[in-house]
Amino acid sequence: MPTLGVNIDHIATIRQARRTVEPDPIAGAVLAELGGADGITAHLREDRRHIQERDVRLLRQTVRTHLNLEMAATDEMVAIALDIKPDYVTLVPERREEVTTEGGLDVAGQIDRIGEVVDKLQAADIPVSLFIDAESAQIEASRMVQAKFIELHTGRYAEAKNETSRQQELDLLAAGCKQAIKAGLRINAGHGLTYWNVFPVACLPGMEELNIGHTIISRAVLVGMERAVQEMKLAMRGNQ
Numbered sequence: 142m143p144t145l146g147v148n149i150d151h152i153a154t155i156r157q158a159r160r161t162v163e164p165d166p167i168a169g170a171v172l173a174e175l176g177g178a179d180g181i182t183a184h185l186r187e188d189r190r191h192i193q194e195r196d197v198r199l200l201r202q203t204v205r206t207h208l209n210l211e212m213a214a215t216d217e218m219v220a221i222a223l224d225i226k227p228d229y230v231t232l233v234p235e236r237r238e239e240v241t242t243e244g245g246l247d248v249a250g251q252i253d254r255i256g257e258v259v260d261k262l263q264a265a266d267i268p269v270s271l272f273i274d275a276e277s278a279q280i281e282a283s284r285m286v287q288a289k290f291i292e293l294h295t296g297r298y299a300e301a302k303n304e305t306s307r308q309q310e311l312d313l314l315a316a317g318c319k320q321a322i323k324a325g326l327r328i329n330a331g332h333g334l335t336y337w338n339v340f341p342v343a344c345l346p347g348m349e350e351l352n353i354g355h356t357i358i359s360r361a362v363l364v365g366m367e368r369a370v371q372e373m374k375l376a377m378r379g380n381q
């Protein structure tokens with residue numbers, strides 16, 4: 142069974158709706174860990190729409206499991222990561238106009254830039270994961286830049302309109318896992334996973350960690366954070 146990284150961005154989304162101090166994602170992370178989270182994920186977006194730099198600095202001091210910092214491959218973010226030293230960094234693509242991340246990072250199309258960022262972070266003992274689509278060229282490019290991990294983008298699987306296309310997307314993810322294992326890459330996955338669609342992804346070969354946010358925070362609003370995390374861990378084992 143893969144481990145569970147709980148993405149706490151959307152606790153901060155509620156706070157930022159009023160630019161106030163509550164709810165505090167730091168408290169959310171503590172409760173997620175008490176509920177059984179194996180890691181905490183936070184996405185410091187360039188537009189700061191949810192997580193703030195203050196949150197990442199406090200999370201670095203308070204997280205007892207491991208901290209995964211999601212960020213764009215910009216100089217500003219690299220400087221923050223080198224200063225804060227999360228347990229690992231996941232490089233993601235960002236567009237200010239998007240509601241959420243729309244696809245994987247184009248590593249193959251910017252090998253030099255991504256390679257430079259991977260080198261800088263890994264030289265500082267911060268392992269790097271690349272959030273990519275399960276495409277052969279992107280997995281090969283991730284190997285070439287010597288990232289330690291990839292995070293397979295599960296958005297298209299999650300948004301599939303019917304069982305046939307969901308199965309096709311799952312097959313692509315499974316093929317991506319096989320290629321990544323051969324390439325010596327460690328494998329995470331995430332985006333759009335829910336209590337209802339997570340189990341087949343949790344069963345993919347070599348899957349190490351699932352990073353899940355929106356569905357857990359949505360449930361936590363209604364039933365509380367610890368219970369929402371416990372229920373996700375059950376769903377990852379096939380019990381909803």
Ligand SMILES: CC(=O)[C@@H](O)[C@H](O)COP(=O)(O)O
Nearest residue numbers: 150184211233240241242332
């Ligand atoms: C990269 C990814 O899939 C998630 O971190 C997602 O980006 C969560 O943040 P947003 O909801 O702001 O897109």
Ligand SMILES: NCC(=O)COP(=O)(O)O
Nearest residue numbers: 148331332333352354355
């Ligand atoms: N990298 C994916 C992630 O952290 C959470 O994405 P989502 O579950 O909020 O869609």
